[in-house]
Amino acid sequence: MEVFDAHIHSEGRSVENLEEMAKAGIKKALTCAFYPIKPNYPETLVDHFRKLREFEVERAKSVGMELHVALGIHPRCIPPKYEMVLEFMRDCTAFGEIGLESASELEVEVFRKQLELAKELDIPCVIHTPRRNKLEVTLKILRILEDLDFPRDLAVIDHATQETVRHILDSGFYAGLTVQVGKLSVDEVVEIVDEFGFERFVLNSDIGFDKGDMFSTVKAVKALEDRFDKKDVERIAMKNALKLFRIERC
Amino acid sequence: MEVFDAHIHSEGRSVENLEEMAKAGIKKALTCAFYPIKPNYPETLVDHFRKLREFEVERAKSVGMELHVALGIHPRCIPPKYEMVLEFMRDCTAFGEIGLESASELEVEVFRKQLELAKELDIPCVIHTPRRNKLEVTLKILRILEDLDFPRDLAVIDHATQETVRHILDSGFYAGLTVQVGKLSVDEVVEIVDEFGFERFVLNSDIGFDKGDMFSTVKAVKALEDRFDKKDVERIAMKNALKLFRIERC
Numbered sequence: 265m266e267v268f269d270a271h272i273h274s275e276g277r278s279v280e281n282l283e284e285m286a287k288a289g290i291k292k293a294l295t296c297a298f299y300p301i302k303p304n305y306p307e308t309l310v311d312h313f314r315k316l317r318e319f320e321v322e323r324a325k326s327v328g329m330e331l332h333v334a335l336g337i338h339p340r341c342i343p344p345k346y347e348m349v350l351e352f353m354r355d356c357t358a359f360g361e362i363g364l365e366s367a368s369e370l371e372v373e374v375f376r377k378q379l380e381l382a383k384e385l386d387i388p389c390v391i392h393t394p395r396r397n398k399l400e401v402t403l404k405i406l407r408i409l410e411d412l413d414f415p416r417d418l419a420v421i422d423h424a425t426q427e428t429v430r431h432i433l434d435s436g437f438y439a440g441l442t443v444q445v446g447k448l449s450v451d452e453v454v455e456i457v458d459e460f461g462f463e464r465f466v467l468n469s470d471i472g473f474d475k476g477d478m479f480s481t482v483k484a485v486k487a488l489e490d491r492f493d494k495k496d497v498e499r500i501a502m503k504n505a506l507k508l509f510r511i512e513r514c
Numbered sequence: 515m516e517v518f519d520a521h522i523h524s525e526g527r528s529v530e531n532l533e534e535m536a537k538a539g540i541k542k543a544l545t546c547a548f549y550p551i552k553p554n555y556p557e558t559l560v561d562h563f564r565k566l567r568e569f570e571v572e573r574a575k576s577v578g579m580e581l582h583v584a585l586g587i588h589p590r591c592i593p594p595k596y597e598m599v600l601e602f603m604r605d606c607t608a609f610g611e612i613g614l615e616s617a618s619e620l621e622v623e624v625f626r627k628q629l630e631l632a633k634e635l636d637i638p639c640v641i642h643t644p645r646r647n648k649l650e651v652t653l654k655i656l657r658i659l660e661d662l663d664f665p666r667d668l669a670v671i672d673h674a675t676q677e678t679v680r681h682i683l684d685s686g687f688y689a690g691l692t693v694q695v696g697k698l699s700v701d702e703v704v705e706i707v708d709e710f711g712f713e714r715f716v717l718n719s720d721i722g723f724d725k726g727d728m729f730s731t732v733k734a735v736k737a738l739e740d741r742f743d744k745k746d747v748e749r750i751a752m753k754n755a756l757k758l759f760r761i762e763r764c
Binding site for chain 2: 275276277278279280281283299300301303304305307308310311312314315318319323473474475
């Protein structure tokens with residue numbers, strides 16, 4: 265079954281890695297903007313966005329992966345004078361990854377401004393939740409979205425856990441299931457969809473600069489195929505992401 | 515035998531790739547600055563340099579590779595107002611990769627300014643020569659170096675070929691032998707050192723964003739070990755690079 269990996273950082277992978285992923289079934293993926301140090305200049309993120317759109321998309325295409333790009337200011341890499349960056353975020357597939365890490369005042373300010381822009385421009389958002397204080401920060405994110413009356417079909421709250429998934433689904437948003445060492449195991453993904461169904465989930469590996477399992481989404485999909493109806497598995501493997509990111513109308 | 519790969523672009527490799535390289539014997543490497551699209555802002559290169567020094571060095575270290583960093587403006591990625599970038603190139607192991615691609619007037623201007631700075635600050639340089647018009651552009655580079663009375667121990671003219679190597683050595687500089695698909699084969703490296711000795715060569719793979727052989731320098735070293743004295747092979751595998759880049763006094 266073909267898989268859409270709905271959150272990767274392709275820049276952390278060699279072209280041979282991307283080829284292995286495509287050959288394993290990950291034919292489409294969304295690469296999210298992220299700069300691995302805090303940039304000293306907003307201009308760095310603007311060129312980073314250009315690099316993702318001009319270079320990364322072609323690099324992936326050359327080895328059989330259709331790469332889509334999410335642009336945004338990650339809470340861990342907010343540059344000075346970040347307002348300049350927002351101007352370059354119009355006209356794209358998605359915003360990402362945006363969200364909160366420590367949930368500082370600056371992070372909340374930058375997150376809200378990006379959400380306001382996404383709502384205005386009708387652009388879907390990949391929203392990061394942190395490892396630390398996962399539940400508390402996820403709830404804070406949900407309150408911010410609620411406060412903005414943010415459209416339910418326009419956001420995936422990512423890195424959901426068994427602790428946070430119910431809150432996310434109750435709020436009406438998509439939940440991102442990150443199958444990765446230190447995040448969800450394949451078994452946990454099976455348990456979660458067994459309880460909550462397939463309708464509002466997208467799968468991802470978050471593979472990038474760190475060591476990790478590039479094939480984790482494929483492994484999860486295979487485990488799901490063993491237990492559930494093919495049509496349901498197709499939703500979480502591909503169709504929900506295509507719909508959410510408006511890549512094809514399904 | 516431990517190998518120093520004297521020209522890579524670590525950013526194009528996943529952390530698992532760097533680990534495989536280290537395990538294969540490439541215990542040390544020099545990663546050269548290069549931005550895969552032409553940046554619109556000089557600030558992008560300044561943050562790129564910070565990323566190489568702060569993030570890439572740690573990423574390689576975490577998997578057993580001692581990474582050294584060369585900073586510079588590659589002829590294919592000269593930003594507007596590039597003078598700002600030069601200010602951030604002081605106090606580093608090496609300049610690189612710098613050099614000429616099309617040998618346009620702007621490229622020559624930026625190359626010369628970097629060489630003048632390198633001479634002033636006594637910093638060794640990794641100098642790129644292009645695939646197209648290889649001989650013509652290499653000779654132009656040598657004329658520029660001659661014109662500046664550039665110290666012979668302060669530059670490696672990289673991507674040397676059987677056609678250009680004699681000119682480089684006659685000028686007194688180091689020659690970089692890039693063992694890679696589309697550049698030199700292992701057999702060609704053997705032939706070159708058989709004719710010209712081991713004194714003024716460093717080996718590299720130029721592995722980075724493109725598909726390629728990450729282990730090419732190790733393969734070349736093994737082929738050299740079969741034919742030549744161990745002490746000579748150690749020079750080209752490690753010692754010449756340590757001396758050139760002032761990493762250890764040998």
